Amino acid sequence: MEKVPPYVFAHVSKLIAEKKAQGVDVINLGIGSPDLPTPAHIVEVLKQAADDPTNHGYPSYVGMPSLREAVAAWYKRRFEVDLDPETEVVPLIGSKEGIAHLALAMVGPGDIALIPDPGYPTYHMGTVLADAESYPMPLLAENEFLPDLDAIPANVLERARVMWLNYPNNPTGAVAPISFFEKVVDFASRHNIIIAHDNPYADVTFDGYRAPSLLQVPGAKEVAVELNSLSKTYNMAGWRVGMAVGNPEVIAGLVRVKSNVDTGIFNPIQIAASAALQGDQRWIKERNAIYQRRRDVILDGLAAAGIKAHKPKAALYVWAETPEGWKSNDFAMHVLDHAGVWLTPGTAYGEAGEGYVRLSLCAPEERLREAMERLQAIDF
Template sequence: MKNVRFRSDRLDRLGSAIFAEVAEWKREARDKGLSVINLDIGSPDQPPAELLRSVLAEASLRSDTYRYPGTEGTSAFRQTVAKWFSHRFNVELDPDTEVLSLMGTQDGLAHLPLAISNPGDAALLPDPGYPVYGAGLAVAGVEAISLPLLEENDYLPDFEAVPQAVWDKVKFMILNYPSNPLSATADLAFFERAVHAARKHGVLLVHDNAYSEMAFDGMRPPSVLEIPHASEIAIEFHSLSKSYHLAGTRLGFAVGNKEVLSALRALKNNIDFGVFLGTQEAGIAALEMDIHDPKPISGLYEGRRNVFVQALREQGWSVSMPRATMFLWARVPEGWSSRAFSQELLTSTGVASIPGNAFGARGEGYVRLALVESEPKLLDAAERIGRFIRTAQPGK
């Protein structure tokens, strides 16, 4: 009998399995009797606004909600996205050709390489960067080339430092500001440089803007499509998961270049039948609410950021104050590797984090902490971390 392996080799190229490992570390901590404080996964701990829950509940009771919704999204949803985009970024979109609904941005980002690339193509990925970028390339057989993001450069890439031979090879590049995991931000001047580089070298610019509505201190992150004629060379992904606490409903959208969105739509027409109609109605309500009666969730996370960063500093851990997202990107104390610090912190104190090298080689030396617990729990976590830093011996 032939030896058959019922597992694709692609799975071995998907990258870090750290999220599964952290789940194992949590079980180990609980077995020791520790209460776990979940600062690892960026899953909102609060429900959506009552209005959004009501819209979703009412839609779920209607008999006409359960037909196949269509991959591109309902006309009403796409028109509302275009209306919101005009309100938020002063950018006009054609809802029929420049807007595509998604089951969250991760859905679009994971499938995009299959839709626009061929095996053997290459793409520039931010390092550190969100793991789904590399996973999508691995499944599509596309080579990932690192685009270094360095702390001394405010985690912005230097396009001039990318060798011409690399530009000649890559088909697209992915950017992400505000950034997960770095919480770095970028202004319009940066996006002008990014669009110029993409146009000069003939590559598609893919911008993951999932955290556009989660910035602090009055900051309003821009869209790459605000740059004149950017849609000729760029697309952008947005999410309702974090901004409106709709994570479990899986709703996002892509906007921009018509040809790219058409290719992604064609792929998804063969994979799924679109987002549940009730979810799209909740999304419409969320975007309309943001236009007419905004109640930004960013204030919740800004308050948590202030409390947690101050408490960590009082405990002796000097961490940076992020300007956006729901994450802290913190350098581990001297002598620790990212993985050892994250694992020992969790199994010794119950505080869960993600080691920085899970986001790429240049994430080594850092950990990511998510602001997805209440302020009292964050203060508890800070005290536990402080005791750990003062007493634990560095591990490798």
């Protein structure tokens, strides 16, 4: 356990709770938990399914056939990707669970996982739990926050078993063109590496952008799996339901781990998830328009405060540069202490996050305006 530090956001919650106990009205822009409601038709399906006592027993380890079929049908409609629901789809108790368990299925002592830096912390922590090593791939502004595959040393590639990617990206908000995914698939094929692409923000997009799936690349299923989640797309973060799809051998390994560790997802949640995937999707465009307005409020507010930021085409975050002379954590604490606003320091996502803070769009527009006004009122 000495290798496993407390989860970074658990520490943040404690900091914010302490401030609130002191009477501070904290505006928390740190966590990407959708504040907008789950659509009513999905909630209604959950209620009806929960009323049926036959749904209260142990669920299937591999998920209900109806949910696996709904996932496969959704991937076909959304990305033109064909999936076998029997062998290439497994539901997850949220994609975070899948990330950690996938690491256990793919790497072990002596192996290396290639990790984006900055990146979602569970990519690294799953590797640590599997007693493997992480090799950071810096995501730099000059490379449009895409990893430089050619910079990975040969001796690292010899032991690399998996490469984690995440586009649209958390925390940077960067997106990847399909040409980059084509390069990744070719790279993985040449170096015998599995690509694990985390894609929960594919349908949280702005300015007409439409995010692709890695699995759209010909031959991708031979070297890749993709994780997705209903948390962001359908405002279902607390429901804990997602999916892993793609390479059948990797999916089988993930199922083997999961069947020994968890007992699946409550059936009414699976039934409601199927309804979400199969139902009317037009509301998502209206929801994204709300996020886009919030994004613009933050960008305008940061600019007025003299803070540079990257304009995201997708995801739930604005990746902003700290003012000159400020380290990420110091600036975040300064803003919390003097403005009562929490911004996540970029170093929470890796060393390459130094010099940045992440701001979440998951707060009402009026609170975002207030946060920006508070930020503009302090010295830094």
